[in-house]
Amino acid sequence: MNPLSRIRNFSIIAHIDHGKSTLADCLIQTCGAISEREMTQQVMDTMDIEKERGITIKAQSVRLSYQYQNETYILNLIDTPGHVDFSYEVSRSLASCEGALLVVDASQGVEAQTIANVYIALENNLEILPVLNKIDLPAANPERVIEEIEQTIGLECNQPLCVSAKTRLGIRELLERIIMQVPPPKGDPNAPTKALIYDSWFDNYLGALALVRVKEGAIKKGQRILVMGSNKNHEVLGLLYPHPIKQQQTEEIACGEIGIVILGLKSVTDIAVGDTMTDFKNPTKEAISGFEPAKPFVFAGIYPIETDKFEDLRDALDKLKLNDSSLTYEPETSIALGFGFRIGFLGLLHMEVIKERLEREFDLSLIATAPTVVYRITQTDGSTINIQNPSELPPEQKIAKIEEPYVKATIIVPSEFLGNIITLLNHRRGIQEKMEYLHETRVLLEYLIPTNEIVMDFYDKLKSCTKGYASFDYEPYEYREGDLVKLDVRVAGEIVDALSIIVPKSKSYDRGKELVVAMKEIIPRQLFEVAIQASIGNKIIARETVKSMGKNVTAKCYGGDITRKRKLLEKQKEGKKRMKSIGKVNLPQEAFLAVLKID
Structure with a gap:
């Protein structure tokens, strides 16, 4: 059995695209945990979406062994997601380690997420x-990067x-540096079992699995364990x-x-992350x-395009929740879209x-x-x-005040784009808290921004006005009172509930x-005039x-008196009037996306 002095638990933290998953692959191969034949790129990223987008969504772990000075050391590498939406997983993973590799791209330097x-x-x-x-x-x-790390983060970079x-x-x-500098774990092997669950997921064959870090004691096969948050006991x-x-497989952790505990449960709700x-x-x-x-941050309604697929969507959400315990949802109905779910997400990327x-x-088609927040x-x-x-x-007459959530945003941007960024932030009702030059070419900005202003397309606008060079990170801050109103869209006199949005009063007329201009282009022409109105x-x-x-209608009149044509036109006019009063307008899917496109 390995004594504590030969165990090292560490994770890798970095901004998106600084080579975290590639470095993890490299460490795994160097320690010989995977042969050349079995190796794939980003071996720690198990989902197709992770590989395609080049991002880590689920934190993954691997146990490695490495020979150093005739001793075998156990290295537990905990890979963490880099994106802000998954920072909840990052905090749990880091609570399971004694050390962290701070990976910084030698060409790009320190970014917002690195600091967070x-x-x-x-x-x-x-x-x-x-x-x-x-x-x-x-x-x-x-x-330059070493200077930035020392100035911005305050870490000494002697070697x-x-x-x-x-x-x-x-x-x-x-x-070798990990073995020498990361401290071994502390804990009493003879104390009662105490382990932190820092990830859980569902396996079709084994049921719900918990990834744990044992802080004290040990977990043995056949032992009866108690999950303290849910107060339920299960056999290992x-x-x-x-x-x-x-x-x-092993007989004890x-x-x-670090190890995986199989409890044979049918759902992950009993083994919540952090318990x-x-x-x-x-x-x-x-x-x-x-x-x-985990607290949801952004909410959106998700509806099946084919209304008879509602039960399929419910089953899909139940199955997805097994793998993503942060997902929250409840059924809701919309007059325009039928039955669907209101889903809470940790952020826009998560959505x-x-x-x-x-x-x-x-295999669902969704809208x-x-x-919203x-x-x-x-x-x-x-x-x-x-x-x-x-x-x-x-x-309106029953509302005394409306408060909206704000986030504290950290933005690092090359100084040449500073003017563009400040214009964008002012347009999004941002309040400047701090501005400092990290280097003569890079500026750090701290702003308080209403969450509602960043949930639509803020990130895209930020990237386009800085040619992709700005980095952005945020954390929830507080609620503040705002002068907000509800903006409704009426099509042919009827309010379309799925298109209602809450906006600041100062922006309501422009919005x-x-x-309505965007909707006019999208709604197909009918046999009668359709009025599209925005109302408060x-x-x-x-x-x-x-x-x-x-x-x-006069095409079939050849010659004859003008009154014949007039009679036909009057008849058409009457028909259109009647059609208008009973006519229904079918809104295409693009109409609901029009809300997302306006700025």
Whole structure:
């Protein structure tokens, strides 16, 4: 059995696209955990979407062994997602480690996400090793990047590790540095079992699996364990050491180690991420602190395009929740779209990924409404309610105030694009908190921005106005009162509930005008005129009209008196009037996406 002194638990933290998954592949191969034949690119990323987009969505772990000075060391590598939407997984993963490799691209330098993840690592008191990756690139500038790390993060870089995961340069030195500098885990092997669940997923053959880090004691096969958050006990049916391809069975996961616990459960709700496992007969006195469920941040309605597929969508969501415990959803109905679900997401990327997985893995055609955030409404009778859907907003006369959530955004941008960024942030009602030059060519900005302003297309606009060079990170901050109104869209006099949005009063006229102009292009012409109106309450603030299709009813009149033609035209006019009063307009799918496109 490995004593604690020969175990090293570490993770890799970095901004998106700084070579984190490539470095993980390289470490796995150097330690000989996967043969050349079995090796694939981004071996830790198991989903197709992860490989296609080049992002990590699920945190993955692998147990490696490495020979150093005639001793065998166990290295547990915990790969973390880099994107802000999955920072909840990052914080759990880092709570399971003693060290972290801070990977910075030697050509790009420190980015917004690098800073955000370093702060999580510092809160967990981890030993941080700065690693400069992509050192083989012609544009690499290690001196400037080292200066940035020291100035921005405040980490000393006396002996920075310069590696190239692509060419395997400096990888053995990196492994030796991990063994020498990352502290071994602490813990009492004889104390009652105490383990942190830092990931869980569903396997079709084994049921719900929990990935745990044993802090004290050990978990043995056949032991009865208690999950402290749900207060339920289960028998341990099997134990595995994590590996991307072939997991190795074991009889026990010892103190300080990382492993997978098989409990044979049919759902992952009983083993929530961040919960504590302990021995049922001899439980530990207190759970590992810091556990709180993931809070959804952005809400959107998702509806099947074919209305009879509602039950299929429900089944798909139930199955997807097995693999993604952060997903929350409840049924909702819309007059325009029928039956669907209101789904809570951790962020916009999370929303995109979930919608894509539902469509791909379960063969569904879906339509998503504009994403919204949670507003806090104080009513005139003093009560407060939270709403996610604009259609839930009480009548104007019953509202005392509306509060909206704000985020604290960190943006790092080349100084030449500073003017563009500040214009964009002012347009999005941003409030500047801090601005400092990291280097003569790079500026760090801290802004408070209403969440509603970033959930639509903020990231795209940020990238396009900085030619893709800006990096962006955010965290929820607080609620603030806003002068907000509900903007409705009426088609042929009827309110389309799925197109309602909550907007600042100052922007409502412009937003309403843009929306009706966009809708006019999308709605197909009918045999009668269709009025498209934007309204706040009963007040119409913008209108466009879709002209009727012309039908030449006088074509069959050859000569004769003008009154014959007039009679036919009058008859057509009457018919159109009657059609208008009973006519229904079918809105195409693009109409619901028009809300997302306006700015």
